[in-house]
Amino acid sequence: MPFSSQAVAKLYFIAAIALFVGQTLFGLIIGLQYVMGDFLIQFLPFNMARMLHTDLLILWLLFGFMGAAYYLVPEEAEKDLYCPKLAIILFWIFLTISILDVLGYLLFSYPELVKITGNQLLPTMGREYFEQPTVIKLGIVIVIVGFLYNIGMTIFKGKKTAINVVLLTGFIGLVLLFLLTFYNPDNLVLEKYYGAHVIHLWVEGVWVLIMAAILTFIMIKITGIDRELIEKWLYLIIAIAVMSGIIGTGHHYFWIGAPEYWQWWGSIPSFIEPVPFFIMTVLAFNMVNHRQYEYPNTLPTLWILGTVVVTFVGAGVLGFLQALAPVNYYTHGTQVTSAHSHLSFYSAYAMTVLTMISYAMPILRGRLVNSHASQVWERWAFWLMIVSMSFMALFLTAAGILQVYLQRVSETPLPFMMVQDKIHLFYWLREIAGLIFFIGLMVYIISFFIGGEVEESVQS
Ligand code: HEM
Ligand code: HEM
Numbered sequence: 001m002p003f004s005s006q007a008v009a010k011l012y013f014i015a016a017i018a019l020f021v022g023q024t025l026f027g028l029i030i031g032l033q034y035v036m037g038d039f040l041i042q043f044l045p046f047n048m049a050r051m052l053h054t055d056l057l058i059l060w061l062l063f064g065f066m067g068a069a070y071y072l073v074p075e076e077a078e079k080d081l082y083c084p085k086l087a088i089i090l091f092w093i094f095l096t097i098s099i100l101d102v103l104g105y106l107l108f109s110y111p112e113l114v115k116i117t118g119n120q121l122l123p124t125m126g127r128e129y130f131e132q133p134t135v136i137k138l139g140i141v142i143v144i145v146g147f148l149y150n151i152g153m154t155i156f157k158g159k160k161t162a163i164n165v166v167l168l169t170g171f172i173g174l175v176l177l178f179l180l181t182f183y184n185p186d187n188l189v190l191e192k193y194y195g196a197h198v199i200h201l202w203v204e205g206v207w208v209l210i211m212a213a214i215l216t217f218i219m220i221k222i223t224g225i226d227r228e229l230i231e232k233w234l235y236l237i238i239a240i241a242v243m244s245g246i247i248g249t250g251h252h253y254f255w256i257g258a259p260e261y262w263q264w265w266g267s268i269p270s271f272i273e274p275v276p277f278f279i280m281t282v283l284a285f286n287m288v289n290h291r292q293y294e295y296p297n298t299l300p301t302l303w304i305l306g307t308v309v310v311t312f313v314g315a316g317v318l319g320f321l322q323a324l325a326p327v328n329y330y331t332h333g334t335q336v337t338s339a340h341s342h343l344s345f346y347s348a349y350a351m352t353v354l355t356m357i358s359y360a361m362p363i364l365r366g367r368l369v370n371s372h373a374s375q376v377w378e379r380w381a382f383w384l385m386i387v388s389m390s391f392m393a394l395f396l397t398a399a400g401i402l403q404v405y406l407q408r409v410s411e412t413p414l415p416f417m418m419v420q421d422k423i424h425l426f427y428w429l430r431e432i433a434g435l436i437f438f439i440g441l442m443v444y445i446i447s448f449f450i451g452g453e454v455e456e457s458v459q460s
């Protein structure tokens with residue numbers, strides 16, 4: 001590790017993994033409630049556990065992104081982090097508010113929480129992915145702005161590489177869009193407009209910048225290929241992603257009362273949206289094939305190739321398939337959507353963070369390579385998680401197609417709950433896939449504790 005201040009990343013990575021476990025546990029609970037309606041219902045109703053599932057997803061990914069930035073920005077800038085102490089203080093603030101967020105929902109009823117946190121002064125609760133009480137949201141803004149200042153100053157004082165600039169731009173976009181969650185109009189159409197802006201422009205806009213910057217950094221490190229060569233592709237990927245992503249916001253406007261021209265403006269750019277993910281895939285395989293040396297730790301390569309392939313399928317293909325207005329007319333808000341949500345979030349963003357951890361964590365722990373045994377465990381974890389998540393998406397797609405047919409296409413459409421009864425089997429299969437995913441996550445965590453001989457250690 002060239003710069004000692006990179007060490008702060010370790011804290012962020014550990015917190016990210018811990019909250020990821022929490023997210024998955026809540027996922028398993030709601031998955032079980034789908035098939036056993038009264039499971040834990042007195043203590044943790046579906047709506048609460050679902051909120052925690054998606055809230056924790058956002059929180060742990062933010063921990064992961066910030067950890068990745070604290071690791072790579074100093075190395076790219078060739079300068080120690082501007083203020084490592086600030087990064088540590090912000091870490092503890094972020095961890096505290098994340099725990100309070102979970103405890104708030106677990107210990108208080110929704111109306112109580114609304115009252116305690118003063119939501120009536122500035123109402124922001126009750127929106128998917130952003131259910132964090134207003135005070136917690138304010139805390140998140142403080143943490144991200146402090147983080148931006150820290151990495152911004154590091155870049156300002158150091159080398160301004162394409163990776164650093166793209167990453168910083170992504171984070172600025174992230175926080176600016178997050179500010180929109182503080183605007184919560186009473187009018188439901190407007191509320192949906194702004195809600196779609198944040199989550200969509202995050203995942204199909206600015207987060208792609210963060211993802212592309214992180215993956216490019218790792219690619220250069222593990223293949224030794226000249227950065228000038230990759231930078232051109234990096235710019236092309238983000239230019240296409242951002243342009244198609246911004247106009248493609250229209251694929252969330254089809255049925256919320258927005259003007260009709262959005263049917264076209266939402267559908268057509270969605271054709272282009274999978275393209276950057278396709279380029280990313282081809283580029284990653286090409287770079288690995290033309291690598292200049294054998295990076296001694298093979299796991300990051302596996303993670304990165306897995307990330308790009310499944311992102312193309314889960315985000316690009318599964319997203320595109322339902323992004324055309326005439327298709328979305330039938331599939332909107334069904335299990336087909338959920339299949340896409342799961343595979344895309346896991347592949348594009350969860351796996352980007354896990355790729356970074358796989359690359360950086362051994363170095364942060366003072367080694368270049370983990371022991372053979374630890375690598376075997378990590379490899380198992382990789383496959384268990386990626387295969388089970390793919391199956392989960394497959395089962396949800398099957399459930400979704402049946403749901404669409406029985407409820408929306410058939411000559412004699414059935415009511416919602418009756419259809420849910422008929423597709424019960426797929427919910428069981430989803431839960432089994434989820435359980436295997438959880439086992440994979442546990443194997444992943446165990447891999448960090450597997451000792452044994454470390455093949456090569458890093459001196460610096
Ligand atoms: C890059 C990663 C992506 C992530 C993480 C992602 C995530 C999501 C999530 C979580 C939802 C559900 C929103 C909700 O809960 O209401 C969603 C919906 C949707 N996504 Fe994506 N997405 C990605 C990329 C794409 C792409 C590239 C396309 C199109 C080409 C796309 C098209 C759609 C459409 C049309 C919907 C609405 C489905 C409906 O009407 O129910 N997504 N996406
Ligand atoms: C371990 C197994 C998991 C199970 C059993 C599970 C189950 C569920 C369930 C039942 C819902 C609610 C769907 C509804 O409201 O009808 C949900 C929502 C969601 N989950 Fe998971 N989940 C798991 C893991 C994950 C992971 C790893 C991610 C992302 C990395 C994720 C991302 C999401 C998102 C974005 C939503 C909201 C959008 C949607 O409703 O599809 N989940 N999950």
Ligand SMILES: [Fe+2]
Pocket residue numbers: 200204248249251252
């Ligand atoms: Fe979208």
